[in-house]
Amino acid sequence: xxxxxTNITYQKIxxxxxxxxxxxxxxxxxxxxxxxIYIFVRAISxxxxxxxRLFQERxxxxxxxxxxxxLAVTAGAMLTGVTMAFLTxxxxxxxxxxxxxxxxxxxxxxxxxGGIVHLALLRPRGGVIPKLLEDMFSQPVFTPxxxxxxxxxxxxxxxxxxxxxxxxGAAFRTLHxxxxxASRVFGRTPLQTLFQVTLPALRPGLTAGALLVxxxxxxxxxxxxxxxxxxxxSAIFVQLSGRYxxxxxxxxxxxxxxxxxxILWSELRxxxxxxxxxxxxxxxxxxxxxxxxxxxxxxxxxxxxxxASLLLPVGVLLVWSIQAFLDPETMRTLFSTGSQGFGNYxxxxxxxSSMAAFIAVVxxxxxxxxxxxxxxxxxxxxxxxxxxxxxxxxxxIALSLVLLVNRFLPFLYATPFVVVIAYVLRHMPQAVxxxxxxxxxxxxxxxxASRVMGRTSFQTLFQVTLPLILPxxxxxGSLVFLTSLKELPATLLLRPAGFDTLAVRVWVWxxxxxxxxxxxxxxxxxxxxxxxxxFLLRREQIFx
Amino acid sequence: MQTSKKLLPLLFLMTLLVNACGGAATDTVSExxxxxxxxxxxxSGEAEVSGDLVIYSxxxxxxxxxxxxxxxAKYPNVNILLKAGSNSELANALIEEKANPQADVFxxxxxxxxxxxxxxxxxxxxxxxxxxxxxAEFVGEGNAWTGLTRRVRVIMYNKDLVAEDEAPASIFDLxxxxxxxxxxxxxxxxxxxxxQVAAMQQLLGDEATEEWLNGLIANEVxxxxxxxxxxxxxxxxxxxxxxxxxxxxxxxxxEGSNVGVVYPDQGEGQVGLFxxxxxxxxxxxxxxxxxxxxxxxFLVSEEGQKLFAEQNYEYPLLAGVAIKEGVQPLDGFRLxxxxxxxxxxxxxxxxxxxxxxxxx
Numbered sequence: 050x051x052x053x054x055t056n057i058t059y060q061k062i063x064x065x066x067x068x069x070x071x072x073x074x075x076x077x078x079x080x081x082x083x084x085x086i087y088i089f090v091r092a093i094s095x096x097x098x099x100x101x102r103l104f105q106e107r108x109x110x111x112x113x114x115x116x117x118x119x120l121a122v123t124a125g126a127m128l129t130g131v132t133m134a135f136l137t138x139x140x141x142x143x144x145x146x147x148x149x150x151x152x153x154x155x156x157x158x159x160x161x162x163g164g165i166v167h168l169a170l171l172r173p174r175g176g177v178i179p180k181l182l183e184d185m186f187s188q189p190v191f192t193p194x195x196x197x198x199x200x201x202x203x204x205x206x207x208x209x210x211x212x213x214x215x216x217x218g219a220a221f222r223t224l225h226x227x228x229x230x231a232s233r234v235f236g237r238t239p240l241q242t243l244f245q246v247t248l249p250a251l252r253p254g255l256t257a258g259a260l261l262v263x264x265x266x267x268x269x270x271x272x273x274x275x276x277x278x279x280x281x282x283s284a285i286f287v288q289l290s291g292r293y294x295x296x297x298x299x300x301x302x303x304x305x306x307x308x309x310x311x312i313l314w315s316e317l318r319x320x321x322x323x324x325x326x327x328x329x330x331x332x333x334x335x336x337x338x339x340x341x342x343x344x345x346x347x348x349x350x351x352x353x354x355x356x357a358s359l360l361l362p363v364g365v366l367l368v369w370s371i372q373a374f375l376d377p378e379t380m381r382t383l384f385s386t387g388s389q390g391f392g393n394y395x396x397x398x399x400x401x402s403s404m405a406a407f408i409a410v411v412x413x414x415x416x417x418x419x420x421x422x423x424x425x426x427x428x429x430x431x432x433x434x435x436x437x438x439x440x441x442x443x444x445x446i447a448l449s450l451v452l453l454v455n456r457f458l459p460f461l462y463a464t465p466f467v468v469v470i471a472y473v474l475r476h477m478p479q480a481v482x483x484x485x486x487x488x489x490x491x492x493x494x495x496x497x498a499s500r501v502m503g504r505t506s507f508q509t510l511f512q513v514t515l516p517l518i519l520p521x522x523x524x525x526g527s528l529v530f531l532t533s534l535k536e537l538p539a540t541l542l543l544r545p546a547g548f549d550t551l552a553v554r555v556w557v558w559x560x561x562x563x564x565x566x567x568x569x570x571x572x573x574x575x576x577x578x579x580x581x582x583x584f585l586l587r588r589e590q591i592f593x
Numbered sequence: 594m595q596t597s598k599k600l601l602p603l604l605f606l607m608t609l610l611v612n613a614c615g616g617a618a619t620d621t622v623s624e625x626x627x628x629x630x631x632x633x634x635x636x637s638g639e640a641e642v643s644g645d646l647v648i649y650s651x652x653x654x655x656x657x658x659x660x661x662x663x664x665x666a667k668y669p670n671v672n673i674l675l676k677a678g679s680n681s682e683l684a685n686a687l688i689e690e691k692a693n694p695q696a697d698v699f700x701x702x703x704x705x706x707x708x709x710x711x712x713x714x715x716x717x718x719x720x721x722x723x724x725x726x727x728x729a730e731f732v733g734e735g736n737a738w739t740g741l742t743r744r745v746r747v748i749m750y751n752k753d754l755v756a757e758d759e760a761p762a763s764i765f766d767l768x769x770x771x772x773x774x775x776x777x778x779x780x781x782x783x784x785x786x787x788x789q790v791a792a793m794q795q796l797l798g799d800e801a802t803e804e805w806l807n808g809l810i811a812n813e814v815x816x817x818x819x820x821x822x823x824x825x826x827x828x829x830x831x832x833x834x835x836x837x838x839x840x841x842x843x844x845x846x847x848e849g850s851n852v853g854v855v856y857p858d859q860g861e862g863q864v865g866l867f868x869x870x871x872x873x874x875x876x877x878x879x880x881x882x883x884x885x886x887x888x889x890x891f892l893v894s895e896e897g898q899k900l901f902a903e904q905n906y907e908y909p910l911l912a913g914v915a916i917k918e919g920v921q922p923l924d925g926f927r928l929x930x931x932x933x934x935x936x937x938x939x940x941x942x943x944x945x946x947x948x949x950x951x952x953x
Contacts, residue, residue, distance in 0.1 A: 290682030547674025
């Protein structure tokens with residue numbers, strides 16, 4: 050969400066890279082890279098029989114399914130996100146201020162929870178809506194099914210578009226009005242201006258958003274499993290709970306990671322050359338477009354998106370929770386199901402996610418310091434490598450960690466700490482990006498002054514650098530916390546007996562068809578996620 | 594630059610600290626688990642059993658919970674840690690953990706998994722008190738595992754939509770176009786379904802089984818993740834027919850739905866009922882064998898067996914424990930003659946077949 054800024058190189062001032070810092074950052078990168086390398090080793094060393102069996106047919110279907118979903122959801126999220134951002138930022142849409150909040154809030158709702166709600170409402174033959182319509186018209190009325198490709202694409206788009214919305218919203222706000230004015234002066238229509246000037250200028254933000262969405266879809270397990278649409282992630286999961294053999298799962302994982310790295314690489318290529326410089330001096334907001342006769346349809350469109358992605362899921366969860374609380378039988382099972390109590394799930398969720406956030410931020414510091422203060426090819430590589438976790442879906446991280454930890458660190462095996470490690474690996478990129486952007490905004494002259502005054506580099510770090518970049522680190526930590534809280538597949542596979550998180554409980558109950566029992570946990574998960582999200586949003590200008 | 598000189602030990606310290614917190618925040622079972630010296634009020638031998646008991650259960654949580662609660666009431670010093678999942682997922686974990694065992698007890702919903710795991714050497718021999726009153730065919734070789742309850746694959750139907758004389762009398766009728774799009778069943782990740790496929794392969798051969806599965810898929814059968822969804826959907830009239838374990842029919846009936854049941858394939862020359870059993874075993878290298886054995890004893894005891902029969906309408910394996918009133922007794926039914934040992938040996942063939950036909 051940051052503007053690309055020209056990075057002054059400080060190499061003139063500091064000629065030498067600190068070997069120890071480089072070593073520390075290198076260790077962090079290695080820590081992230083090991084599971085990835087291990088999966089490849091396993092995949093390559095799998096017996097040829099596993100490869101041939103998979104390549105006979107299955108793999109092509111998985112490829113088609115996975116890529117189809119990635120493309121559909123990325124396109125859908127881009128379209129929805131940019132449209133929503135345009136309407137709330139650039140037009141006189143009624144209620145824009147409130148809608149801005151509401152459009153970002155679905156980030157607090159895990160897609161699988163949204164999926165559970167929509168499934169209950171729209172399930173063919175059994176859903177609330179088809180039944181209602183049938184009662185009204187006394188004959189079955191066609192309603193779109195949430196199952197399969199269409200349903201999965203629809204649900205995932207609903208809960209992924211806020212990424213794109215936030216990034217493009219920020220870009221719309223910082224875009225210089227004079228660009229568009231110039232375009233209008235040269236005789237282009239508003240629409241032409243939008244497509245030929247405004248959107249291209251948003252490209253960096255949009256590609257970042259598209260990448261986030263695409264990688265998230267590759268990694269998505271809960272929603273596709275729920276809606277019975279098979280992708281690589283869910284196929285790996287099924288393999289893990291199938292035959293007593295890890296090679297097929299390793300092979301699929303290897304292919305999936307290659308796919309993810311391909312997407313990561315293409316984003317870097319796209320991102321690489323587009324740079325827009327803006328003079329910050331006389332910035333003024335662009336004039337709002339008057340919607341005129343389009344006011345009502347635009348309002349209804351935004352309302353529809355907000356309803357489907359926020360109001361409806363939260364509303365339904367509320368109703369279910371109330372029903373759960375009113376039924377003593379449900380209440381009994383709610384508080385005695387699982388070997389531990391309900392409070393225990395909340396506590397597990399909170400401490401494991403906070404721990405992951407803390408570790409990720411601490412580990413991101415040496416990487417950030419190295420890449421920002423000593424920008425060169427090596428430090429860039431380290432920074433990239435430590436962010437490769439984006440490209441490793443949760444299912445794959447879990448598989449890799451199970452094999453690795455059991456083999457090399459048996460004392461850690463089946464402890465909640467392994468779950469925390471998975472969170473850290475997976476969400477490290479968010480921490481690294483936050484640390485880098487915070488350090489980027491801090492002039493090194495402060496640190497140099499401190500060194501000149503005789504403080505050691507360590508004192509400088511703790512007395513000068515850290516206090517100044519703390520807000521940025523907090524934002525990174527909040528992001529890691531938020532995404533860890535929602536994480537499902539790695540938690541499911543790695544959790545030791547008796548260690549359940551809210552996400553796991555929701556999944557287990559809903560998987561058994563006990564929606565009322567699942568609702569309070571789901572609602573709580575959404576509420577807890579909403580807190581760090583609000584904190585993140587408040588850092589943005591518009592949400593103040 | 595000395596920055597990182599101090600940073601490294603700091604990182605290391607943090608990791609340690611985090612590790613310590615992680616250990617403190619939850620009661621995880623580490624390898625050298627100090628048995629918690631809970632202040633036991635030595636009332637009876639039962640109170641001596643204490644510490645963490647880790648149960649891996651292939652039975653879904655809501656169905657095993659009542660039994661766990663009853664055990665807890667009896668042994669208040671035992672802290673039960675449950676991990677519920679699919680049979681094969683947990684079986685995979687057990688195999689992986691052979692060198693580093695985490696679980697004390699494994700509970701499964703069919704015999705093929707325990708049979709396969711016995712061959713892998715995952716279990717230790719234990720003969721629970723009263724095991725002699727369980728039919729020999731439901732006890733693993735060398736007491737590696739003990740059968741608990743029996744269940745039967747049945748066809749349930751919605752009585753509002755299907756007349757009694759119309760209901761399919763054989764599982765092979767489910768591929769009849771008459772029921773196109775009207776049948777619900779559990780999918781390929783479900784232990785009960787997996788076991789049925791493996792049993793059919795053993796009994797009827799690969800070809801016939803494949804034909805049947807393809808027939809189901811062609812007939813637009815909807816495959817759910819579990820049987821709870823199936824029974825609810827049939828009860829609500831979303832589907833006319835469901836292929837389930839018998840107790841799901843009784844559970845749905847107890848919820849007040851108008852459902853009927855067929856114990857299928859009883860005619861001359863037909864295969865008979867596919868039955869299976871739940872089983873429990875003590876894991877080799879369990880860190881709390883005393884609690885594990887007490888738990889198995891409880892599962893086989895009259896009290897435990899009654900719970901299974903009363904709460905869940907199952908057929909208890911312990912001689913002398915009555916089935917719940919209203920449940921059809923199994924005597925007189927024709928049962929499919931499945932060789933569990935053989936079927937378990939061909940477990941991989943079942944996964945191959947399921948993948949080949951693309952069972953959802």
